[in-house]
Every structure is written in C-alpha cells, then in structure tokens.
Amino acid sequence: MAFNQELEAITQAFSGHGVDEKSLVTILGKWDPTEREGFRKKTPHLFTEDHQRHFQRWDDHSVHLLKHEFVRFKNAVVLWSMHPWERDARLVKEALKKGQNAYGILIEVACTRSSEELLGARKAYHSLFDHSIEEDVASHIHGIERKLLIALLSAYRYEGSVVKDASAKSEAKVLYNAIKNAHKKPINEDDEVIGILATRSKLHLQAVYKHYKEISSKNLDEDLDDLRFKETVQCLCIPQIYFSKVLNAALRIDVDKNNKKSLTRVIVTRADIDIKEIKAEYQNLYGVSLPEKVEEIARGSYKDFLLNLIVRGC
Secondary structure, three states: OOHHHHHHHHHHHOOEEEOOHHHHHHOHHHOOHHHHHHHHHOOOOOEEEEOOOOEEEEOHHHHHHHHHHHHHHHHHHHHHHOOHHHHHHHHHHHHHHHOHHHHHHHHHHHHHOOHHHHHHHHHHHHHHHOOOHHHHHHHHOOOOOHHHHHHHHOOOOOOOOOOOHHHHHHHHHHHHHHHHOOOOOOHHHOHHHHHHHHHOOHHHHHHHHHHHHHHHOOOHHHHOOOHHHHHHHHHHHOHHHHHHHHHHHHOOOOOOHHHHHHHHHHHHHHOOOOHHHHHHHHHHHHOOOHHHHHHHHEOHHHHHHHHHHHHHOO
C-alpha cells in the first residue's frame, strides 16, 4: 500500500466512533520516523506546526477526544457486563453529575424499564451511593423538570393487561385541555398531567396516546413544547421511535462526545429487550439499516462489539 493510501487509512482509523486498532497496528506501527513526520504534517486537524521550533505537536483537543475514542470499547464491555440494576443506577448518577443536558437519560431509565427493573435500579443506587435516587434528584435539580422527574423515578406502575378505555379517553381530553391552556398554567406545574404520566400503566398510556390523536389530529408528543414531557411521552408510548431517534443523532459524523455515548447506552441496554423492533423502526424512519449505519460510522473492536449486540436481537 502506497504511503498516501496508508495515510488515508490511518486518518479514517481516528475519524469515527472508536478507533480502528488493526490499522494502527499494521500501518502506524511499521512507519519509520520520516513516514510518521509525513503523517503529522499532513493531518493539521491532529497536529499543530510550531514554525519557530520546527516540530509538530499534538493538538490538545484532539488528544482529549482520542482518549475518549480509545476507551469507548472498554466502556461498552463494562456497561454490558454490569447487572442491569447497577447499570441503570450508574447511568442516573452520571446524568445528575452532567446536568440539564443529560436529564433525558433519567426519563429514559424511568419510563422504558419495567416497574421491577426501576425498583431494582433504586435498590442498586442505595447500595452504590448511600442515597436514594429521589433524594439526589431533589438535591441536584432545582428547575422546572424537578417535579416530573421525581414522580417518574418514584413510579411503580401496574403492568397488567387491563385497560379502561373510557378512562383513557377521558385522560386524553385532560391532556388536550392542559396543553391548549399551557399559556395560563405551564404543563410542568400541572399535577394532574404529571400524575397521569407518572402513575398509569404503559398500556393505558398507549390508549391515551391513541385517543389524543383522535381529539387533536396530532400525536401527543407533537403537541408538547416542553422537551422533558415530550421525551416522557415518547419513552412511555413509542419507545422504539424514541430510541431510533437517539441512535440516529448519535450516529452523525459531527456529533459531540456526549451524544456519541448514547450509541453505547442504547444498544447495550436494549440488546436483550427490543433491539429487533428498534432496528425495524430505524430502517422505517431513515431508509438504512441500523447495522449498515454502525458499520459506516463506528471503528475497530467497538464497532464489532456493537454489531454483535445488534445481531443478538435478530
């Protein structure tokens, strides 16, 4: 392989989600000092030329990003190997540390797990951090999301098959009126709306979702302006669409490091549950298969591991 081809292969090895370890070993490992200097000079996005002292130094930001890419495979393996309760407890803790931009993860854990799984996450959180989830949410979050998030993370929903259709229709009307009158009373302050979303069974809420569209002609999540309520409804009523959208955002080439982490989180947490349905919805929404998109964007052992988890759901 000519040097320019090798240079392109190495540049690609550093350019995705994870790194292509094979290229680093077979190409970068055999380059002599002249070839390595050529690599440094021809990759200004990785190296900065010090013209006064005549050498090329790693760009600090690039090094920082590469550290994250090198550990992406390790983090995926560790997360996959965890007990699901510990995994969710640690996801909640990390989201609380990161702040408002990560609060969607709290909703994801609260609304896409079964009642027993959410109870298990709360038990694990006690064990790991000597606090309750509710206690830490109350102490860390002081904004308008606080009431909703505490209610969702405290929930223990009925999971039977009985749905009272008349009640679902009535509550769809309650939600419709609350959204229509949100200029008078913000929806994040509406205890009745929060109570419906935090306590009703998922089958019941799916019936509410259906009746809401009959009333409004739009889906409930489409009518909601508040991001946290929108995410809550999607996670409770249309989780495969929600996860497909999260994955698509994470699989963009120019995505930031925090959104990149969503790729690991979603595939690891859904591989044993509904990855088959998520794959079908992803294909339906974006016209490309999820494995093909991962193959295109991810690199190395990280890519191989994710693809193996995706295949589990076939």
